[in-house]
Amino acid sequence: MAKRNFKxxxxxxDKGELVPYQADVDEGMVVLDVIHRIQADSANDLAVRWNCxxxxxxxxxxxxxxxxxxxxxxxxxxxxxxxxxxxTPLKTFPVMKDLVPDVSWNFEQNKRIKPLQLDPKDKDAKGxxxxxxxxxxxxxxxxxxxxxxxxxxxxxxxxxxxxxxAFVGPRFMIRLAGLELHxxxxxxxxxxxxxxxxxxxxxxxxxxxxVCPEHIQITDNGIIPLKERVVDRYYDPIARLFRKKK
Amino acid sequence: xxxxxxxxxxxxFGVTMRTDNWRTAxxxxxxxxxxxxxxxxxxxxxxxxxxxxxxxxxxxGYLSPLYSPLIYIDQxxxxxxxxxxxxxxGPWPSWWPSILPASxxxxxLAFPGAFRLTCYYYRKAYYRAFAATPPACAVGxxxxxxxxxxxxxxxxxxxxxxxxxxxxxxVVILSYDAVLSFFNDGQFGVGVGSIVLLINPILIGxxxxxxxxxxHLVGGKMDCMSCSMGRYKTWKKVSLxxxxxxxxxxxSLFWVSFADFYxxxxxAGYIKDLNTWGL
Numbered sequence: 001m002a003k004r005n006f007k008x009x010x011x012x013x014d015k016g017e018l019v020p021y022q023a024d025v026d027e028g029m030v031v032l033d034v035i036h037r038i039q040a041d042s043a044n045d046l047a048v049r050w051n052c053x054x055x056x057x058x059x060x061x062x063x064x065x066x067x068x069x070x071x072x073x074x075x076x077x078x079x080x081x082x083x084x085x086x087x088t089p090l091k092t093f094p095v096m097k098d099l100v101p102d103v104s105w106n107f108e109q110n111k112r113i114k115p116l117q118l119d120p121k122d123k124d125a126k127g128x129x130x131x132x133x134x135x136x137x138x139x140x141x142x143x144x145x146x147x148x149x150x151x152x153x154x155x156x157x158x159x160x161x162x163x164x165x166a167f168v169g170p171r172f173m174i175r176l177a178g179l180e181l182h183x184x185x186x187x188x189x190x191x192x193x194x195x196x197x198x199x200x201x202x203x204x205x206x207x208x209x210x211v212c213p214e215h216i217q218i219t220d221n222g223i224i225p226l227k228e229r230v231v232d233r234y235y236d237p238i239a240r241l242f243r244k245k246k
Numbered sequence: 247x248x249x250x251x252x253x254x255x256x257x258x259f260g261v262t263m264r265t266d267n268w269r270t271a272x273x274x275x276x277x278x279x280x281x282x283x284x285x286x287x288x289x290x291x292x293x294x295x296x297x298x299x300x301x302x303x304x305x306x307g308y309l310s311p312l313y314s315p316l317i318y319i320d321q322x323x324x325x326x327x328x329x330x331x332x333x334x335x336g337p338w339p340s341w342w343p344s345i346l347p348a349s350x351x352x353x354x355l356a357f358p359g360a361f362r363l364t365c366y367y368y369r370k371a372y373y374r375a376f377a378a379t380p381p382a383c384a385v386g387x388x389x390x391x392x393x394x395x396x397x398x399x400x401x402x403x404x405x406x407x408x409x410x411x412x413x414x415x416x417v418v419i420l421s422y423d424a425v426l427s428f429f430n431d432g433q434f435g436v437g438v439g440s441i442v443l444l445i446n447p448i449l450i451g452x453x454x455x456x457x458x459x460x461x462h463l464v465g466g467k468m469d470c471m472s473c474s475m476g477r478y479k480t481w482k483k484v485s486l487x488x489x490x491x492x493x494x495x496x497x498s499l500f501w502v503s504f505a506d507f508y509x510x511x512x513x514a515g516y517i518k519d520l521n522t523w524g525l
Contacts, residue, residue, distance in 0.1 A: 063263065063384070065264060065266070066265060066384055067266075068383075068384060083265070086263060086265075088255060088263060091255055091384075132471075132472035133472075134471040134475070134478050135470060135472050137471075138471060154383050154384055156379065156380040156387050157395060159384075160257060160387050160389070160393075161389075161392070161393030163393055180469075183469045183470040183471070183472075185469070198395075200395055200396045200401070201393070201394070201395035201397060202396070203369065203373050203395045203396055203400070204370050204373070205373050205374055205379070205383075207380070207384070210383050217489075220366075220488065220489070224366055224458045225466050228407075228466065228467065229462075229467065230404075231404045231406075231459075232467065234404075235401075235404040235405065236407060236408075
């Protein structure tokens with residue numbers, strides 16, 4: 001067991017400060033364990049959102065020494081013994097209290113997206129929709145998202161440039177890719193992807209992919225394929241000649 | 247959205263709470279791109295020593311990839327290729343602006359240049375290293391009001407697939423040059439230059455065939471992968487290359503510069519090429 005130094009953000013969206021704490025750290029602990037220990041020992045009113053402690057619920061997203069991470073998946077031995085570990089809430093979203101951000105803007109974006117549109121004619125004799133493995137493989141990746149919103153937080157279009165009015169962010173580009181590239185889906189979202197969801201605002205700097213705890217290739221397998229479909233529709237005269245209506 | 251008076255949580259260029267050495271990667275990319283683009287520009291301005299055949303004029307020889315294909319040839323330049331190698335020939339056109347050296351590289355470099363400029367990997371590299379939008383993840387970028395991404399002036403990035411079409415032609419041309427390098431005056435042989443010029447189209451091919459636009463065109467644009475297994479399998483192979491696109495972007499950039507350097511050094515007589523022709 002060793003004493004380690006921490007600084008945790010305490011406050012809300014208007015006023016806050018980094019408060020220093022010391023905590024005993026045991027071997028094998030993750031940052032969320034230490035936050036819980038601080039909460040139990042010296043800051044009973046500390047607000048922190050968490051649930052599964054297994055990197056699958058996406059609740060404990062924070063910034064640790066400035067890097068967006070899941071607190072439950074960040075081991076303490078990643079940091080030097082003398083290093084002070086600073087934990088702050090996600091920068092892109094308003095702070096509700098301490099380490100808990102208000103991520104409700106994301107849920108509003110989700111509501112804007114046209115859901116999967118199936119055609120009953122595609123059902124087989126038993127009334128099931130069937131897909132072959134080759135078709136499942138690609139869209140499966142998009143379903144791995146745990147909605148931790150680390151990608152939304154690190155996306156500089158939202159984080160630095162405040163373009164929440166123009167760009168839905170990487171998480172929802174992935175959701176859109178999961179729908180638009182789905183072989184059974186009949187809806188056409190390309191005009192919305194360009195004009196409403198703002199695919200053109202992404203400039204491919206790949207920070208979303210770098211922070212994804214599920215290792216989804218957000219940029220290469222989600223955003224770029226959508227950008228290419230926008231190019232097919234709007235910027236490539238040759239592709240337009242050969243385009244089939246969906 | 248949130249803006250709190252804690253250093254690092256405010257907005258502004260370079261503002262971050264990161265404690266690691268985040269400056270290293272963009273700085274290394276900046277230096278790398280400056281070095282290679284600087285060398286390529288320098289090599290293009292030379293207009294000479296881009297060809298070596300040991301004085302023979304028959305089929306075969308080493309041609310710098312920065313000068314291939316040769317459209318016109320100024321045969322008065324030292325180390326220039328024989329006239330048969332040019333697509334149009336010589337003499338050098340009279341309309342050529344006198345402020346520019348008579349360099350065949352100027353007639354072709356725009357095509358691979360456009361391919362790399364609009365490449366999805368290089369966009370990441372130079373948006374971070376040159377435009378600082380952002381310089382690194384979770385580090386404040388240069389403020390832009392309003393930020394337009396690739397919807398404003400940068401909308402031309404959508405033409406990447408057209409640059410790809412030319413890049414595919416260049417893979418064929420550079421492959422022909424590799425074959426050419428295994429001959430001298432019509433006689434088959436092998437030299438160090440042959441190996442250098444063989445590796446070049448392999449790396450450029452790995453980079454070009456791993457292109458995101460190529461991946462989209464060969465199969466990515468399909469919703470139903472199982473409807474065309476041939477395209478699906480091609481897409482899977484292209485996806486493998488695509489996952490190493492950054493690696494091949496750098497390797498091919500290095501090697502194309504090195505190949506030019508090697509041919510230039512041999513052509514100018516600074517290096518003696520080891521080969522089976524005894525030249």
